Every structure is written in C-alpha cells, then in structure tokens.
Amino acid sequence: GIEEAPYLIAAPGAFQYISYELSSAYLMENDIDLGDEICIPIGTFTEPFKGIFDGGGHTLSGLKVLTNSYAGLFGKASGAVFKNLRIDEAEIESTSSNAGILVGYLENGNIEKCSMSGNVTGTAYVGGLVGQISGNSSKVIKCRMQGSVKGTEYVGGLIGGAKGNIEDCYAMGSVFSTKNHMYTGGLIGCIQLGNIKNSYAAAQVSKNGKGLVYKYYSVQENNSYYDVQTADITNDPDKGKLTSAFTCKGFFK
Numbered sequence: 001g002i003e004e005a006p007y008l009i010a011a012p013g014a015f016q017y018i019s020y021e022l023s024s025a026y027l028m029e030n031d032i033d034l035g036d037e038i039c040i041p042i043g044t045f046t047e048p049f050k051g052i053f054d055g056g057g058h059t060l061s062g063l064k065v066l067t068n069s070y071a072g073l074f075g076k077a078s079g080a081v082f083k084n085l086r087i088d089e090a091e092i093e094s095t096s097s098n099a100g101i102l103v104g105y106l107e108n109g110n111i112e113k114c115s116m117s118g119n120v121t122g123t124a125y126v127g128g129l130v131g132q133i134s135g136n137s138s139k140v141i142k143c144r145m146q147g148s149v150k151g152t153e154y155v156g157g158l159i160g161g162a163k164g165n166i167e168d169c170y171a172m173g174s175v176f177s178t179k180n181h182m183y184t185g186g187l188i189g190c191i192q193l194g195n196i197k198n199s200y201a202a203a204q205v206s207k208n209g210k211g212l213v214y215k216y217y218s219v220q221e222n223n224s225y226y227d228v229q230t231a232d233i234t235n236d237p238d239k240g241k242l243t244s245a246f247t248c249k250g251f252f253k
Helices: 012-020
Strands: 007-009 025-026 052-061 064-067 075-080 082-093 103-107 109-123 123-125 130-134 139-141 144-151 152-157 159-167 170-178 188-197 202-204 213-222 225-226
Touching: 007 012, 109 123, 123 144, 123 188, 144 152, 152 170
Parallel strands: 007 025, 025 052, 052 082, 064 082, 075 103, 082 109, 103 130, 109 139, 109 144, 123 152, 130 159, 139 159, 144 170, 159 188, 170 202, 188 213, 202 225
Antiparallel strands: 123 130, 123 159, 152 159, 152 188
C-alpha cells in the first residue's frame, strides 16, 4: 500500500496485518468497533511503524491496551504520518513509560486532525494523544484530547514530552502525576526545540503541575493559554484565562 493506493482497513481483524507491513500506507474505510478486546500495540522498539495511517474521518472505538511496554494503538512509530482519525473512549494502560491513545512513542513524525477521548495511565512520558515525541521536524496540527491522563512524570493532557511544532491543538479533562512530580502540564509536560501556536488546555492539573506546559526549552510560544478556572492552578498566571475565553469556536485563528 502506498499513499495513492493504500491498503484498506474495514474490520477489526485488519489491524493485525499492519504489523506485517510497517512501512505501508493504510486507510480506514468506515467506523470500526474493536469490541473492548485487549489489543497489541502496532510497532515496537526494534520494529516501529514507518508508514501512513489515514483514518478517513472515521471513528475507532473499543480500543483497549494493557501492556508493560510502549502503549497505544501504535506502540512506536518513526517517520510516520497519522491523520483524519478519531478514537473514542479508549483505555490505555502501561506499567512502563511512553503511553498515549494514538502512539506511545513517535520519532520524527506528523499527526494532523486526530481526535482522542478516553483514559491513559503509565509511568513517565504519558499523554492523551502521544506519550513522547522526539525529532525536531515532528508536527502535531489540529489535534485534541478529552479524558484522563495519569503518570509519574512528563505527563500532559495531549503529549507527555515533545519536540517539534504544536499548532491548533487542545486538551480537556484531567492530568495527574501519581507522585505529585514536576513536569506535569495541562497540554504538555515538557517541550524542547519547537513551537506552540494557537493551542490551549482546559484540564484539572495535579499539585506541582502547570496549566499549559510545565517546562519549555528553546521554544517559541504564541497565542496559547490554559483555562485557569478548570486547572485550579495559579502558578503560571501569564498564560491563564477565564473559562469564558474558551467557549468561542473562533479561538483558533
């Protein structure tokens, strides 16, 4: 499967075949319910997914992952592209690091127009969309998460730890460090070498966390804020706004 003629995904059983061709392109033909059966993440540390996954604007439901390694629909991906996918009410749990609903660990990849909802639990690098993103060329554009995210450190409503560019994204729900550790943020735990633009978080954040991003390293931030009433955090007042500022769909320009 190539981008112009991708392999079609039309039923739950089709996902298992992606692991046999990790560099191919795939397109979802319709909404799919995985039936809450425990799934094995696609892509591993030694054999990551390197292809294209296009959700076609469809919804994937019933995703459940329970593992001691990278956790998500995709465990690890490198140079991959994900787009136009909605995943509803996912349950992702790892006893290790790098957990997210879409991808546990993404290296130099792009994610665009992906919407997540559900609950994610792990140790370090835990996010609603992706646990960890490395590679300065990575991009996350027009993505969102609504749900609960829990981890020990590097915990974010959207991404636990990130490099690259984040634009037109938001996270809602709750973000907690189970050890009240630092590097916990409503949108991102920690971001390095990139940009955040037109993004926000409306999430309850645990003690010692911050409403939007806990820590920036060489990052440009533009027009990005957090909902100060929802976060119940006052340690980052310059980026806090009242709830009423986020009720308008025209927040993104």
